[in-house]
Amino acid sequence: GSWEKRILKSLNSMCTELSIPLARKRxxxxxxxLLNKWNEMGxxxxxxxxxxxxxAPKDFLEVLINLRNPNYENGDSLSFRTHLGLxxxxxxxxxxxxxxxxxxxxGLTTGQLGIDDSTQVPPELFENEHVRIGQxxxxxxxxAAAQQYVRQGSPTALRAELWALILNISxxxxxxxYYEQLKTNVIQHDLLVDSLIYKDVKLTASNDDYYxxxxxxxxxxxxxxxxxxxxxxxxxxNSASPPKSYIxxxxxxxxxxxxxxxxxxxxxFLYHEPSKLYQIFREMYVRFFFRLHSISSxxxxxxxxxLLFETLLQTYLPQLFYHLREIGAQPLRISFKWMxxxxxxxxxxxxxxxxxDRILGYNSLEILAGKSLILFCFSACKIDSIVSxxxxxxxxxxxxxxxxxxxxxxxxxxxxxxxxT
Amino acid sequence: MAGKVKxxxxxEKSVLINNFEKRGWVQVSESEDWNFYWMSVQTIRNVxxxxxxxxxxxxxxxNHFPNHYELTRKDxxxxxxxxxxxxxxxxxxxxxxxxxxxxxxxxxxxxVTYMLPADYNLFVEEFQKSPSSTWIMKPCGxxxxxxxxxxxxxxxxxxWSRDSKTSSFxxxxxxxxxxISLYINNPLLIGGRKFDLRLYVLVSTYxxxxxxxxKLGFCRFCTVKYTPSTSELDNMFVHLTNVAIQKHxxxxxxxxxxxxxxxxxxxxxxxxxGKEVTSKxxxxxxxxxxxxxxxxxxxxxxxxxxxxxxxxxxxIDDKLKPWLIEVNASPSLTSSTANDRILKYNLINDTLNIAxxxxxxxxxxxxxxxxxxxxxxxxxxYDEELAxxxxxxxELRSRPGQSLxxxxxxxxxxxxxxxxxxx
Numbered sequence: 001g002s003w004e005k006r007i008l009k010s011l012n013s014m015c016t017e018l019s020i021p022l023a024r025k026r027x028x029x030x031x032x033x034l035l036n037k038w039n040e041m042g043x044x045x046x047x048x049x050x051x052x053x054x055x056a057p058k059d060f061l062e063v064l065i066n067l068r069n070p071n072y073e074n075g076d077s078l079s080f081r082t083h084l085g086l087x088x089x090x091x092x093x094x095x096x097x098x099x100x101x102x103x104x105x106x107g108l109t110t111g112q113l114g115i116d117d118s119t120q121v122p123p124e125l126f127e128n129e130h131v132r133i134g135q136x137x138x139x140x141x142x143x144a145a146a147q148q149y150v151r152q153g154s155p156t157a158l159r160a161e162l163w164a165l166i167l168n169i170s171x172x173x174x175x176x177x178y179y180e181q182l183k184t185n186v187i188q189h190d191l192l193v194d195s196l197i198y199k200d201v202k203l204t205a206s207n208d209d210y211y212x213x214x215x216x217x218x219x220x221x222x223x224x225x226x227x228x229x230x231x232x233x234x235x236x237x238n239s240a241s242p243p244k245s246y247i248x249x250x251x252x253x254x255x256x257x258x259x260x261x262x263x264x265x266x267x268x269f270l271y272h273e274p275s276k277l278y279q280i281f282r283e284m285y286v287r288f289f290f291r292l293h294s295i296s297s298x299x300x301x302x303x304x305x306x307l308l309f310e311t312l313l314q315t316y317l318p319q320l321f322y323h324l325r326e327i328g329a330q331p332l333r334i335s336f337k338w339m340x341x342x343x344x345x346x347x348x349x350x351x352x353x354x355x356x357d358r359i360l361g362y363n364s365l366e367i368l369a370g371k372s373l374i375l376f377c378f379s380a381c382k383i384d385s386i387v388s389x390x391x392x393x394x395x396x397x398x399x400x401x402x403x404x405x406x407x408x409x410x411x412x413x414x415x416x417x418x419x420x421t
Numbered sequence: 422m423a424g425k426v427k428x429x430x431x432x433e434k435s436v437l438i439n440n441f442e443k444r445g446w447v448q449v450s451e452s453e454d455w456n457f458y459w460m461s462v463q464t465i466r467n468v469x470x471x472x473x474x475x476x477x478x479x480x481x482x483x484n485h486f487p488n489h490y491e492l493t494r495k496d497x498x499x500x501x502x503x504x505x506x507x508x509x510x511x512x513x514x515x516x517x518x519x520x521x522x523x524x525x526x527x528x529x530x531x532x533v534t535y536m537l538p539a540d541y542n543l544f545v546e547e548f549q550k551s552p553s554s555t556w557i558m559k560p561c562g563x564x565x566x567x568x569x570x571x572x573x574x575x576x577x578x579x580x581w582s583r584d585s586k587t588s589s590f591x592x593x594x595x596x597x598x599x600x601i602s603l604y605i606n607n608p609l610l611i612g613g614r615k616f617d618l619r620l621y622v623l624v625s626t627y628x629x630x631x632x633x634x635x636k637l638g639f640c641r642f643c644t645v646k647y648t649p650s651t652s653e654l655d656n657m658f659v660h661l662t663n664v665a666i667q668k669h670x671x672x673x674x675x676x677x678x679x680x681x682x683x684x685x686x687x688x689x690x691x692x693x694x695g696k697e698v699t700s701k702x703x704x705x706x707x708x709x710x711x712x713x714x715x716x717x718x719x720x721x722x723x724x725x726x727x728x729x730x731x732x733x734x735x736x737i738d739d740k741l742k743p744w745l746i747e748v749n750a751s752p753s754l755t756s757s758t759a760n761d762r763i764l765k766y767n768l769i770n771d772t773l774n775i776a777x778x779x780x781x782x783x784x785x786x787x788x789x790x791x792x793x794x795x796x797x798x799x800x801x802x803y804d805e806e807l808a809x810x811x812x813x814x815x816e817l818r819s820r821p822g823q824s825l826x827x828x829x830x831x832x833x834x835x836x837x838x839x840x841x842x843x844x
Contacts, residue, residue: 039613040646156688157696209677209760210685213612213642268612270692350688 015192024190031187038183041198042206042215060293061086061336064303067295084325085310086332091297093308094366103362103370127155134158143168151361153354160270166360167283171276179275182224189227197222205265210349214268221264221278231286263289263344266352288365292340300365305339306332308369313376320376335372342368426782430459434754436765440773444780456782459484462751469722477726482776482783485750486627486729487722492713493731493750495600496561499534505716530709530745534602537581544601545582548575555604555649562598564749566663571604605744606649609737611689615647616640617662618683618735618743621752622710622802623772625728625789627721629805632714633775634707636798637764640681643667678758690741698741706735706743711803713745725785728776730768771797 026034065086083090094102130152137145138161146165154162164170186194201218205211211218225231264281271277291301298304313331314321324331338346342365343355358367426446430437437459441448449455460468460483467473469487477483491497506528509517518526535544537558548556558578560568572578581599608615621635641662661667667679690699710733732752736744754769756762774795777783801807 155696156691157699160692207677209680212677212679213614213681216612216646269689272693349685353692 026188026190030190034187038187038220040216041219057337057340058333060302060340061333064295064306067303083311084314084321085307086330087303087307087310089297089303089307091299091304091307093299093304093311095311099366099370102364103358103367131155131158134162138162138165141165147361147363149361150357154357156350156353159353159357163270163280163360164276167280167287169276169279169283171273171279175279176275179224179278182227182278183220185227186223191226193226194223197226204345208265208345211265211268211345214265217268217272217274217277218264220274221281224278225282225285228282231282263342266344266349266356269349269353287363288359289342291365292342302340305365305369306336308366309335309339309372312369312373316373317377331376335369335376338372338375339365339368343371424782426456426777426780427454428457428459429453429455431461431464432459432751432754436754436756436762436769439766440769444773446780456480457482457777462489465489469724477724477785479785480782482726482728482785484728484730484776486624486727487724488720489729489750491720492717492748494561495534495559495747496536496598498713498717498748499531499536499600501720502528502531502713502716505712527708528712530705530712530743532602532605532744532746534600537578537599537601541582545575555606556601557604558599558601560597560599564751565753566661569661571660572601605736605738607739608647609739609741610647611642611686613646614642614644615660615662616642616681617746618686618706618733618737619752620683620706620710620733620735621768622714622731622733623728623775623799624714624731625775626725627714627718627723629809630711630714630718631789631804631806632711632802633796633799634710634802635768635771636683636800637767638683639764640683640686641667642679642681644679678761680758680761694741702737702741702743707802709735709743709745713748714803728772730772767798771795771799775799 065088067087067089134149134155135158137149138158143165146162150159150162150166169175198219201215201222205218206215263284264277267277267281267284271280288300291298292305294301295303310332321331342359343352347355355367355371359365426444427449428441428446429449429451430441431451441457446457451458458464458481462485465483465485465487468475468477468483491501506517506525509528516527520526533547535541535547537544548554553573555571555573558570558572578601618638618640620638623633623635625631625633643660643662644667647660687699687703690702729750730752732749734746734749736746738744754765756765773780774797775791778787778791778795
């Protein structure tokens with residue numbers, strides 16, 4: 001509630017400061033110009049210096065840290081009393097045995113893409129068979145089987161189709177029409193939010209060595225997304241406050257939303273047809289990524305992920321945990337940035353896509369906490385600063401993380417592994 | 422081995438010097454006794470020239486072949502490839518097979534090219550067959566995109582047709598010679614932008630041919646969206662991918678430098694086009710590099726003191742066909758971004774590990790067969806000795822004729838042998 005109000009207040013004050021309306025209809029000349037430029041919005045260089053992002057991840061983290069459950073009494077949970085992390089809401093999160101069971105396909109005896117195709121294990125043993133099964137799943141258009149299948153990682157050539165199958169996206173004329181309708185909306189109306197989106201993309205994707213190529217697609221998708229009212233209706237049954245503020249447009253009943261620009265860029269590696277890219281992105285946001293920006297008690301919500309991460313780290317690498325706290329580097333402050341963007345921008349794209357395979361496969365974001373834990377373990381011997389962790393991560397292979405995750409049930413082994421690396 | 426390697430260079434680049442220093446090599450001057458000289462192309466000309474040249478001793482190695490220009494000058498490269506194709510055709514080799522319209526099936530990897538002014542009339546004939554085509558004019562002896570322009574009308578190159586009385590371009594000076602090639606106006610676009618590939622290839626010997634491909638090549642993107650529109654023919658930011666040009670564009674970004682790794686390209690193509698066509702594309706790229714080296718091998722001075730690291734420029738069209746644009750003898754060692762610096766540093770490091778075994782004083786009589794462990798990020802692209810030794814049982818498809826031979830040491834991909842889809 002109050003988080004929402006803060007965003008709204010920030011937006012409104014920006015409007016007043018800059019004398020820009022929240023929304024306005026574009027004059028015809030401007031509409032024509034935008035239509036011509038639709039495929040290369042990246043080359044525009046409007047003066048965005050006065051626009052501040054409405055909130056940064058660290059602001060959001062501050063909010064989460066200050067969450068308290070008024071019904072909670074300190075005496076209730078012993079284990080929570082010893083929780084020394086930043087999150088102070090005692091949500092129920094899975095422990096290692098439960099995680100192990102949940103993520104059973106990540107166990108050591110099951111083949112994984114990312115490990116077994118890059119070692120001395122002959123490809124026939126795993127990869128070829130895995131690809132064959134994937135092709136079969138696609139031929140039969142079996143969505144449930146596809147979801148099960150990607151738990152072991154998806155072959156690059158099959159991934160686009162598999163994700164579309166899992167998310168139930170197909171390219172019907174109505175879908176293309178829907179996207180075109182949103183595009184028209186963008187052409188006709190200018191929103192303050194657009195500038196914020198533009199600025200965020202310019203700061204992040206256009207400087208990213210994987211995603212800069214797709215800069216123009218990002219504008220197209222995000223500008224449409226911020227006008228997509230069907231997305232807003234989805235949140236009607238989300239118990240907690242949605243991640244956005246509703247701005248009553250002067251132009252009528254349409255509602256505009258302020259989203260913190262989420263993770264489109266990696267999807268550009270899979271889909272280059274704009275309406276398909278849009279649909280996939282919207283579906284992924286609505287199913288998963290919105291939970292990263294909203295405050296809820298859902299096990300895949302950002303609060304639970306933070307708590308899960310802190311609990312795992314404190315349980316399995318206590319010395320590291322305490323040491324970091326002592327030097328004033330609370331681990332969550334580092335991993336939060338990764339999790340809130342589902343690692344987009346922090347992992348090499350091929351590794352990222354393998355991670356997102358598991359998000360789809362397990363229908364859960366908990367793997368983000370697991371991945372964060374693993375990265376900390378990996379860096380355990382090398383941590384001297386936050387900068388070096390971020391640098392190491394780009395080189396990390398997912399094979400190591402899965403291996404580690406499955407070892408997580410054996411703390412002694414885990415420590416040994418961490419010491420080796 | 423006693424003594425440290427004594428090095429000289431006339432190229433003041435940190436990626437080079439840092440690599441020499443980390444090996445504990447000793448810097449000397451050109452006039453002293455040196456073992457390793459990383460020289461510019463001007464210097465190699467002097468070392469091997471008739472007037473100023475001198476004999477190299479057994480413990481001296483240089484980084485260029487004396488007549489590398491057979492491959493690295495645009496006109497000579499095309500000449501050699503044309504000659505090579507004709508020879509294969511004469512032998513009846515299946516490699517020289519043509520399709521119904523007379524195009525080579527396997528050896529058509531260089532855009533139609535003519536030398537100017539020598540082939541002017543031939544060019545005009547070709548031009549008139551498809552008058553709406555665009556052609557690209559490139560000076561033979563320049564680099565970094567200098568002096569290049571596009572034309573779509575004969576009038577734009579009238580000066581190359583004039584007789585010797587009026588045109589200064591009729592001189593034999595290498596600086597004024599141009600090549601004109603059919604412009605690839607349907608390049609593969611990603612994010613709406615044109616790009617080309619820069620791949621590094623190390624040749625340690627031409628006879629037998631032994632060459633290595635650096636795994637970490639990159640794509641260079643134009644900052645401006647591509648359009649084949651004739652109104653933009655003058656806009657070099659749309660058409661030329663050279664970093665030397667792009668970095669003056671308004672949108673040039675100094676963090677990523679408009680570059681993508683080849684692995685990114687592979688991931689993107691596999692994800693959007695499928696694995697088979699992507700593998701086929703990369704196989705073809707390897708194929709055309711090997712063929713270009715085979716084409717010049719007979720005319721190369723295979724001096725045993727020499728090795729060379731080439732920068733290959735390749736463009737992929739929208740049918741996923743790769744085209745060889747040119748080969749650079751002195752690929753830029755300037756770093757435009759942090760990633761770049763790391764890449765070039767590692768490139769030189771791996772190159773030195775192969776060219777100067779164990780980092781010790783070289784003996785040019787060695788067999789130039791480094792052990793697998795020192796290859797670093799290089800992979801064997803083609804090893805003629807191994808290929809011949811393997812015999813027919815390593816061939817993928819049965820074919821007549823000795824001249825093809827099996828591709829013995831294939832490119833290895835993540836520890837496995839890649840089944841090439843070559844012919």
